Amino acid sequence: MLPFKLSMDRIELDAWGAPEDIGATTIDGPIKVAGKLLFGTLETAVSGGLYSATKGKYRVVYAFHEHATLLDGDLAVTDETTGKTTVYGPGDSWIIAKGTAVVWDIRSDHVRKSYLAAMADL
Numbered sequence: 001m002l003p004f005k006l007s008m009d010r011i012e013l014d015a016w017g018a019p020e021d022i023g024a025t026t027i028d029g030p031i032k033v034a035g036k037l038l039f040g041t042l043e044t045a046v047s048g049g050l051y052s053a054t055k056g057k058y059r060v061v062y063a064f065h066e067h068a069t070l071l072d073g074d075l076a077v078t079d080e081t082t083g084k085t086t087v088y089g090p091g092d093s094w095i096i097a098k099g100t101a102v103v104w105d106i107r108s109d110h111v112r113k114s115y116l117a118a119m120a121d122l
Contacts, residue, residue: 001098002038002039002048002058004069004071004114005033005045006071006090006091008071008101010071010072010112011033011036011050013035013050013052013079013112014034014035014036015032015038015064016029016033016034016035016036017032017033017103018030018032018033019033019053019058019060021033022060022084022106023060023061023063024058024059024104025058025059026057027056027057027058027103028056028057029057029058029081030056031054031056031057031058031106031116032054032087033051033053034051034053034079035050035051035052035070035082036050036053037047037049037103039116041078045118045119046116046117046118046119047052047113047116047117048114048116048117049115050071050112050113050114050115051068051110051112051113051115052110052111052112052113053070053104053106053110054092054106054109054110054113055106055107055108055109055110056106057083057104057106058101058103058104059080059101059102059103059104060101060102060104060115061099061100061101061102061112062096062097062098062099062100062101062102063097063119064097064098064117064118064119065096065117065118065119065120066094066095066096066113066115066116066117067093067094067095067115067116068093068094068096068113068115068116069091069092069093069110069113069114069115070090070091070092070111070113071090071112071113071114072090072108072110072111072112072122073089073090073107073108073109073110073111073112074088074089074106074107074108074111075087075088075089075098075105075106075107075108075111076088076095076104076105076107076115077098077102077103077104077105077106078095078102078103078105079101079102080100080102080103081100081101082105084089085105086091097119098121107118
């Protein structure tokens with residue numbers, strides 16, 4: 001079991017570079033992203049862990065289905081298909097389907113989320 005609680009100690013994450021290094025496009029930055037894979041691998045059907053990003057805005061088309069919970073920070077996510085923007089704070093969760101184009105607007109100095117990613121088409 002991997003517990004993720006708002007009150008947990010924040011482990012150090014590995015530097016992953018800029019949004020471009022994870023297949024995204026920076027709109028307003030610079031942004032630094034980091035993460036730690038804690039379950040599965042990038043090649044397995046299901047993986048999960050922690051992810052963080054610094055303040056800024058980037059666009060990404062999800063290469064996997066994701067369920068995530070925001071642990072730290074303030075974030076607005078805009079679904080480009082619908083134009084709907086949802087604002088998230090610590091403890092809030094979302095599900096994003098593979099292939100969905102979204103804009104992340106990180107409004108705090110940084111955000112951190114726990115996530116579970118599934119590669120399989122539904």
